[in-house]
Amino acid sequence: MDAPARRRFISVLAGLAAMPLLPVRAARAQPDPFAPLILQVTGGAPVKAGRVTIDTPRLADNGHSVPLKVSVQSPMTAADHVRSITLLSEKNPRPVMATFHLGPKAGRAEVVTRVRLNGTQRLLAVAQLSDGSFWSGSAEVEVTESACLDAS
C-alpha cells in the first residue's frame, strides 16, 4: 500500500493497541442487566450511586466462596439510618443474592458474608434509607476456573 494509506493503517493499529487490555465489555452497548433487578427492589424509585461500598477481593480464589463486605455511610440514628441492603449479581442464575434488614439499633450499617459467584462479574448493592431514598454501590470480581478437574 502507498505511504499515506500505510501510515493510516499503522495509526489505526496503534490506536487499537492503546485500548485498555481488560476484556472489552460489550455491556456498554447492551441494556444494563441490573435495571430490571433494581426495579424489583425500588419499585421505580430513583437510585443514587454513592454511600454504599462493596469490599471484595479483585480476584477470587474460588467462585464457591468469596468474602464480601457491604457497608453504607450512615449515622444510624432513629431519624437517619439504613433500613435494608440488597445484594444483586450480574451473572448468577439467581441474581438477587440476599437482603439484609437493619434498623436504628444496628449502630453500624455493615454486613460481612461469603458469597457464590458464577464467574467474573459486577455486583451491585442497593440500600434503602429510613427516608425512603435508595443508594447503590458496585464492585467487580474476577472469578477464574480451577486449573484441575476435581471429580473426587
Add this chain to the structure above:
Amino acid sequence: MTGDWFAHGFFCLALRVFLTGAHLRLCAVPSLLVFALTASAAESQRPVPSKSGIEFASADIRALQQDDFANPGMLWIVRGEKLWREAAGKESNSCASCHHDAQASMRGIATRYPLLDPGTARLINLEGRIMQCRERRQQAEPLRYESEELLALTAYVAHQSRGMPVNVTIDWQNRHNFEAGRALYYRRVGQLNLSCAQCHAENWGKQLGPETLSQGHGNAYPAYRLEWQTVGSLHRRFRSCLSGVRAEMLPYGAPQYVDLELYLAWRANGLTIETPGVRR
C-alpha cells in the same frame, strides 16, 4: 504395585535424570542401591525450604484459616467434639469413656501418623485408627470413610496436635511402606501423564493456570476446601489430584494412599499440623 519396584526403580531413575540435573549424581548408582540408601540420600527429596500450603494461599484464605471463628472447618471440630462424647455401640461407650479429655489424651497423636498398627502389622492412618476403635473397642456400627462423622472425629483428633510439628519415623518396619509411597509419588499416571513430583517437587511456587503450585503437604488435613464446600480427607485430595491428571482414582482408604500418606508425612516432617486447614 510394590512388586514391580525394581523395574520401576530404573524408570524413576531415568525420569529423574531426564528431568532434574540436580539428581545426576545418583545416575551412576543402580536403582537397587538408590532405594537401599539411608535417609541421607532421600533427604534431597524434601523440598527446600519446606513450606506449608498455607504459604502459597491468598490473603483471604490465610486470614480465614487463622480466624478460629470464621474458619468453616471449625464447625467440624465442634461436631467432632460432640461425637467424641457421644455413646455408641454395645457397651454405650464414647471415645471419652476410654480417652477422657481429648485435649490431653490426643495431644501429639496426629504428628506420628500414619503408623504401623501393632495388631495387624499394617500401616494405618488416623481415619483407619478411629474406624478400628469404633468397630473393635466400641463395637459400634463402622464409620464409612469420608462420612461426616469420620471427618468430624478425624479433624477433631488431628486438631489436638495443631501447632505441633509432623514427626513420623521411618525405620526397618515401615520402610517398605515408605518406599511404596515414594514410588507412587514419582510415578507418572493418567492421561496427562503426570506424577505428584512434577508439580509438587519440581514446580512448586510456579503458576498452574490461576493457581500457585504448593509443595503438596498433608499437614492441614482434614481440611476445608472452598472447591469442595466442605471438609475433606487427604484421600479425597489424592483423588482430586488423580482425577485432575485424568487417572483412575483408587477408593477411599486404599492402602496405596496410606503408603503415600507416610511418604508425604516424612516429606512434611517439621511443618506444623494446621487442622482444620483452609485451602482453595
Add this chain to the structure above:
Amino acid sequence: MVARVQLPREAKSGEVIEIRIAIQHPMETGFRYDLAGKPIPRNVINSLACRYNGVEIFRAELGSGIAANPYLQFYTLAEASGEIEFSWVDDAGERGSERASIAVVS
C-alpha cells in the same frame, strides 16, 4: 445443625458490638447433580433473624448465592444485659437456633 455464635460477653452501654454467626449447612443450590445423574434438590437457609431481648435487630433473606456453611457478621448497639438469640429456617423446613448472653455495663 452445628452453629456457632460469637459476640462479646461484656460491653458498655451504647457501644457498637460485632456479632458473628457460622452455621454448618450445604446451602444446596439445586443446580448440582449426584453421581447417578439425578439433580440434588435446592435447600438453602432462606431466612435468618436475630433478636436482642426479644426485639429483632437483624434479619436476612438468603439464597443460593450465599456460600455453603454461611457466615454472617453484623453490628448492634449494646443496650441492656440479656440474650441475643438467632433463629433460621431452610427450604426443607428445618429450623435452627443458637443463643448467647451479653452483660451490658453502664
